[in-house]
Amino acid sequence: MPFDFTPLFPASLPPPAVRWAGAPKYNFVGGNNDPGEVPLDGLMAAAQSVLQREGRTLATYGLNSGPQGYRPLRDFLSTKLKRDAGMTCSADDILIVSGSLQALDLVNSALLARGDTVIVEKDNYQGSLNRFTRLGVTAVGIPLDKGGMRMDALEAALQDLKARGVTPKFIYTIPTVQNPTATILDESRRARLLELADAYDVPIVEDDCYADLVWSGERPRAIHAMSQSDNVIHIGSFSKSIAPALRVGFVVAPWAVMSRMLALKTDAGSGALEQMVLAEYCAAHFGTHVPALRKGLRKKVETLMEALNEQFGTAAEFDDPKGGIFLWVKLPDNVDSLKLYQAALKEGVAINPGPEWSVDKDHSKSRIRICFASPSHQDIREGIAVLADVCRREFGVPTRSSNVAKA
Amino acid sequence: MPFDFTPLFPASLPPPAVRWAGAPKYNFVGGNNDPGEVPLDGLMAAAQSVLQREGRTLATYGLNSGPQGYRPLRDFLSTKLKRDAGMTCSADDILIVSGSLQALDLVNSALLARGDTVIVEKDNYQGSLNRFTRLGVTAVGIPLDKGGMRMDALEAALQDLKARGVTPKFIYTIPTVQNPTATILDESRRARLLELADAYDVPIVEDDCYADLVWSGERPRAIHAMSQSDNVIHIGSFSKSIAPALRVGFVVAPWAVMSRMLALKTDAGSGALEQMVLAEYCAAHFGTHVPALRKGLRKKVETLMEALNEQFGTAAEFDDPKGGIFLWVKLPDNVDSLKLYQAALKEGVAINPGPEWSVDKDHSKSRIRICFASPSHQDIREGIAVLADVCRREFGVPTRSSNVAKA
Numbered sequence: 001m002p003f004d005f006t007p008l009f010p011a012s013l014p015p016p017a018v019r020w021a022g023a024p025k026y027n028f029v030g031g032n033n034d035p036g037e038v039p040l041d042g043l044m045a046a047a048q049s050v051l052q053r054e055g056r057t058l059a060t061y062g063l064n065s066g067p068q069g070y071r072p073l074r075d076f077l078s079t080k081l082k083r084d085a086g087m088t089c090s091a092d093d094i095l096i097v098s099g100s101l102q103a104l105d106l107v108n109s110a111l112l113a114r115g116d117t118v119i120v121e122k123d124n125y126q127g128s129l130n131r132f133t134r135l136g137v138t139a140v141g142i143p144l145d146k147g148g149m150r151m152d153a154l155e156a157a158l159q160d161l162k163a164r165g166v167t168p169k170f171i172y173t174i175p176t177v178q179n180p181t182a183t184i185l186d187e188s189r190r191a192r193l194l195e196l197a198d199a200y201d202v203p204i205v206e207d208d209c210y211a212d213l214v215w216s217g218e219r220p221r222a223i224h225a226m227s228q229s230d231n232v233i234h235i236g237s238f239s240k241s242i243a244p245a246l247r248v249g250f251v252v253a254p255w256a257v258m259s260r261m262l263a264l265k266t267d268a269g270s271g272a273l274e275q276m277v278l279a280e281y282c283a284a285h286f287g288t289h290v291p292a293l294r295k296g297l298r299k300k301v302e303t304l305m306e307a308l309n310e311q312f313g314t315a316a317e318f319d320d321p322k323g324g325i326f327l328w329v330k331l332p333d334n335v336d337s338l339k340l341y342q343a344a345l346k347e348g349v350a351i352n353p354g355p356e357w358s359v360d361k362d363h364s365k366s367r368i369r370i371c372f373a374s375p376s377h378q379d380i381r382e383g384i385a386v387l388a389d390v391c392r393r394e395f396g397v398p399t400r401s402s403n404v405a406k407a
Numbered sequence: 408m409p410f411d412f413t414p415l416f417p418a419s420l421p422p423p424a425v426r427w428a429g430a431p432k433y434n435f436v437g438g439n440n441d442p443g444e445v446p447l448d449g450l451m452a453a454a455q456s457v458l459q460r461e462g463r464t465l466a467t468y469g470l471n472s473g474p475q476g477y478r479p480l481r482d483f484l485s486t487k488l489k490r491d492a493g494m495t496c497s498a499d500d501i502l503i504v505s506g507s508l509q510a511l512d513l514v515n516s517a518l519l520a521r522g523d524t525v526i527v528e529k530d531n532y533q534g535s536l537n538r539f540t541r542l543g544v545t546a547v548g549i550p551l552d553k554g555g556m557r558m559d560a561l562e563a564a565l566q567d568l569k570a571r572g573v574t575p576k577f578i579y580t581i582p583t584v585q586n587p588t589a590t591i592l593d594e595s596r597r598a599r600l601l602e603l604a605d606a607y608d609v610p611i612v613e614d615d616c617y618a619d620l621v622w623s624g625e626r627p628r629a630i631h632a633m634s635q636s637d638n639v640i641h642i643g644s645f646s647k648s649i650a651p652a653l654r655v656g657f658v659v660a661p662w663a664v665m666s667r668m669l670a671l672k673t674d675a676g677s678g679a680l681e682q683m684v685l686a687e688y689c690a691a692h693f694g695t696h697v698p699a700l701r702k703g704l705r706k707k708v709e710t711l712m713e714a715l716n717e718q719f720g721t722a723a724e725f726d727d728p729k730g731g732i733f734l735w736v737k738l739p740d741n742v743d744s745l746k747l748y749q750a751a752l753k754e755g756v757a758i759n760p761g762p763e764w765s766v767d768k769d770h771s772k773s774r775i776r777i778c779f780a781s782p783s784h785q786d787i788r789e790g791i792a793v794l795a796d797v798c799r800r801e802f803g804v805p806t807r808s809s810n811v812a813k814a
Contacts, residue, residue: 003610003638005663008576010520016666019499020473031675035463043462047454055450056442058650059781066427092426098505098654101674113417127673169415203410231410243465245679247505256412259423266534267508268438271678272652374466 014134025348026383031244031325032374034300037293038243039285046280047273054276062269067262069096069250069270073279077236077250080286085211086225087234089252095261098270100209100237100249104131106261107205107233107251111169112137119157119171119202121149123328123358123367125179128172128207140168141359146319148178148185151192158200170203170233176219177210180328180357180369182321187220194227203231209249212241212290214323215298230254238278240325241290246274297325297373300380304372307381311388315398325373332397335366344390349383421541432755433790438651438732439781441707444700445650446692453687454680461683469676474669476503476657476677480686484643484657487693492618493632494641496659502668505677507616507644507656511538513668514612514640514658518576519544526564526578526609528556530735530765530774532586535579535614547575548766553726555585555592558599565607577610577640583626584617587735587764587776589728594627601634610638616656619648619697621730622705637661645685647732648697653681704732704780707787711779714788718795722805732780739804742773751797756790 057063065071074091081087097103104127112118114136120128122141132139140161142153154171161168171193175185185193197204206223224234237249248270253261301320304327308316317330331337337353344351352371354364372380388398464470472478481498488494504510511534519525521543527535529548539546547568549560561578568575578600582592592600604611613630631641644656655677660668708727711734715723724737738744744760751758759778761771779787795805 001636002661003608003636005518005610005661008518008610009667010518012520013517013667014670016663017474017669018666019662020475022473023467023471030468032468033466035466038463038466040458040462043465044455044458047458048451051447051451051454055447056445058450058652059440059442059445060430061437061439061651063652064430066429067424068427098678099675105673110420111412111415111417113419127675130673201410203412203415229408229410243679244468245465245470245676247674247676247678254409254412255426256423259425260416260420262424263421266512266537267654268506268534269652269654271505271654271681272650273681273684274678277680 024345024350026379026386027350027374028370028372028383029350029352030371030374031239032371033240033244033325034293034296034373037296039281039289042281042285042289043277046277050276050280058272063272063276067265067269068092068094070272070275070279072283073275076279076283080282081222081252084219085208086221087252088225093252093254093258095251095253095258095265096270096275097249097251097265098267099239099247100207100235101127102270103235103249103251104128104207106264107235107257108135109264110257110260117161117166117168119154119168120359121173121178121181122360123181123364125174125207126352126356129357129359139359144178144181144183146183147189148175148181148183149173149189149193151189151196154193155196158196158202162200168202170205171197172205172207173223174207174210175223176208177213177322177324179210180326180352182319182324182326182328184214184220184322187226190220190223190226193223197231198229203233205233205235207235209235209237210240210324211236213294213297213325215294216322217291217294224252233257238282241286241293242278242281246278247271248274248278294323300372300377301327303377303380304370304384307384311384312398326369326371329368329370331366331368331391332395333366335391335395335397337364337366337368340368340391340394343394344387347386347390349387349390351387431752431757433786433793434757434781435777435779435790436757436759437778437781438646439778440647440651440732441700441703441780444703446688446696449688449692449696450684453684457683457687465679470679470683474672474676475499475501477679477682477686479690480682483686483690487689488629488659491626492615493628494659495632500659500661500665502658502660502665502672503677503682504656504658504672505674506646506654507614507642508534509677510642510656510658511535511614513671514642514664515542516671517664517667524568524573524575526561526575527766528580528585528588529767530588530771532581532614533759533763536764536766546766551585551588551590553590554596555582555588555590556580556596556600558596558603561600562603565603565609569607575609577612578604579612579614580630581614581617582630583615584620584729584731586617587733587759589726589731589733589735591621591627591729594633597627597630597633600630604638605636610640612640612642614642616642616644617647617731618643620701620704620732622701623729624698624701631659640664648693648700649685649688653685654678655681655685701730707779707784708734710784710787711777711791714791718791719798719805733776733778736775736777738773738775738798739802740773742798742802742804744771744773744775747775747798747801750801751794754793754797756794756797758794
């Protein structure tokens with residue numbers, strides 16, 4: 001008679017996971033990257049040289065670098081963040097973490113308590129929204145336009161909260177290639193955001209995970225770089241620029257917050273081999289690898305946009321993104337993207353339904369997120385054709401595809 | 408004027424960390440290993456071959472293996488756990504985690520709520536005790552003797568709790584090279600433990616992190632292997648057998664618990680490169696590497712025991728351990744190990760004071776944990792001599808060292 005663990009589970013536990021059944025054939029979900037763009041030779045050479053030189057430090061937790069992570073990787077980041085994002089921070093201001101998701105967990109644990117309120121872009125990263133929900137934190141959504149978070153709406157929300165006696169714990173923003181809208185907040189809006197943050201005494205959490213993937217290679221200065229009052233916690237990652245299965249991200253934070261995050265980071269350090277290999281590789285090759293990666297991603301999104309135009313015609317509305325790995329697509333109002341998601345999955349096509357990526361379930365009902373970095377060009381074309389067929393069968397749209405009228 | 412984050416911190420937050428000041432000269436704390444025993448050539452070769460063959464899968468979260476971790480590593484573990492520990496489990500029963508600390512967090516989160524009670528060995532791993540404290544869980548300590556957890560005392564505690572209407576959520580045990588006592592629970596006690604667990608309807612969490620380091624190479628069957636009712640969650644690690652800075656551990660659990668842990672593991676997978684390199688290396692070399700490592704560790708502990716005998720004489724009491732990386736030492740009753748810890752640290756010697764490794768602060772007051780794997784033989788001798796000097800200065804003992812009477 002097997003022991004029954006069920007009565008032991010606390011009531012607050014999330015529902016159980018289902019068994020993994022393998023990836024769908026046409027996989028347009030998850031922040032996966034292009035397998036062809038993994039810099040294998042460079043990573044292999046980096047592994048050899050760094051292990052040869054200092055592999056024996058693997059015998060020590062945290063290497064010889066202490067709890068904030070491998071020092072040469074923090075040194076690389078300090079230089080990179082200055083060069084690319086205009087940020088002034090030293091290795092001592094940087095904490096290496098096991099992917100930016102751990103950064104979110106540490107920031108949330110250090111600052112949030114049940115019942116708190118945060119401000120977020122209305123359409124947002126599912127992983128962040130789910131975290132706030134699990135913590136019992138209210139996420140107030142600010143609408144976006146083609147320029148990202150609307151500052152008039154942010155000001156109104158701050159005023160409204162203040163009138164109700166609510167001080168949000170922080171403004172969580174993905175300003176550079178926003179997830180899922182792919183919008184980029186320009187520097188004038190960033191300046192306004194900082195003014196509002198100062199005026200209402202609310203700090204900012206800047207999630208900059210996609211910032212390396214702006215097609216032009218030119219990104220606005222980080223909000224962290226523009227702040228005069230050290231009120232910005234900055235989060236980044238190597239998942240999008242090198243490889244997502246390497247779980248290496250980072251947080252830049254003032255010591256007041258850093259010292260609290262360190263006290264909460266009771267994992268005896270993040271994976272050392274990945275940190276060592278990344279530091280070795282990136283110091284020499286980051287600057288040439290990433291532009292090549294961006295070119296490949298740009299070609300992928302062009303294939304995706306062509307396929308959508310061909311298969312959906314005017315039924316699929318989207319803006320040509322300025323960077324990233326996903327497209328946020330508006331389908332006709334009668335399309336329920338949660339139903340479309342279920343129906344498409346049965347045909348081997350995985351997409352993200354809008355309501356899972358937004359605090360506004362009505363606004364996002366007919367929207368979907370399509371990740372384009374991982375599937376091949378051919379799979380993008382085939383998968384979007386299947387998606388259009390499913391959508392037509394379920395919702396009667398698109399009525400035309402491949403320039404042919406459909407029943 | 409810098410932004411003040413202080414008012415934002417929730418009241419429940421642990422105290423802030425202090426800035427890392429580097430490792431002490433004589434470092435007898437932490438589960439660090441012998442730098443000379445890191446199998447560098449093997450790890451380099453493994454990195455090359457596995458990256459060459461399947462490195463492109465790094466572009467996909469979780470590789471092609473799903474959320475339970477890199478499949479070849481789980482396959483290796485399935486075989487290893489059968490061979491070494493007598494366990495019958497398939498890759499589907501195994502979850503790869505970012506070090507066994509994440510395993511503890513997931514097990515605790517899946518099973519514990521504030522106010523719960525667990526049963527533990529009285530002297531215990533600080534990381535586990537701290538976790539229970541932070542969660543607001545009462546840890547009831549069971550005394551140990553030379554054979555590990557005393558089953559008569561466990562039975563009495565279970566009876567006592569039952570009489571008080573308390574059902575412990577689980578019995579947490581480190582049965583094979585217990586931390587810090589280095590005791591090994593033999594199979595007859597394991598059988599009795601399972602009887603008691605069945606009788607009182609309490610499951611067991613078996614933390615087997617040190618089990619590879621039994622000098623003889625022969626370990627009792629895992630409690631998991633002996634259970635008839637699938638009531639054991641088994642935790643293991645590669646930190647002690649390969650290298651601690653690689654953050655790779657694992658949990659074996661029935662699906663009822665596994666599915667809950669998976670729902671709680673929202674980190675998008677554990678580090679893939681470390682999993683890949685370990686799987687590649689271990690499949691070929693684990694069986695030859697670990698016996699060599701054990702030999703080296705045995706020599707280290709012999710140096711430590713000689714140094715203690717020479718410097719402390721009869722003032723230091725300990726049992727010759729049957730494996731592991733630490734020694735649990737009893738000093739004379741007047742020694743306050745928390746004070747000794749502070750004084751020794753000033754002289755560059757780090758030890759673990761007993762009260763941080765026990766639920767019984769009186770019992771552990773004059774005890775210390777000394778980790779011997781990382782320091783060189785010379786540093787062990789020098790560090791123990793400094794420790795004896797500090798101890799004599801602070802507490803008047805040992806009165807003799809190096810066979811010479813001291814003032």
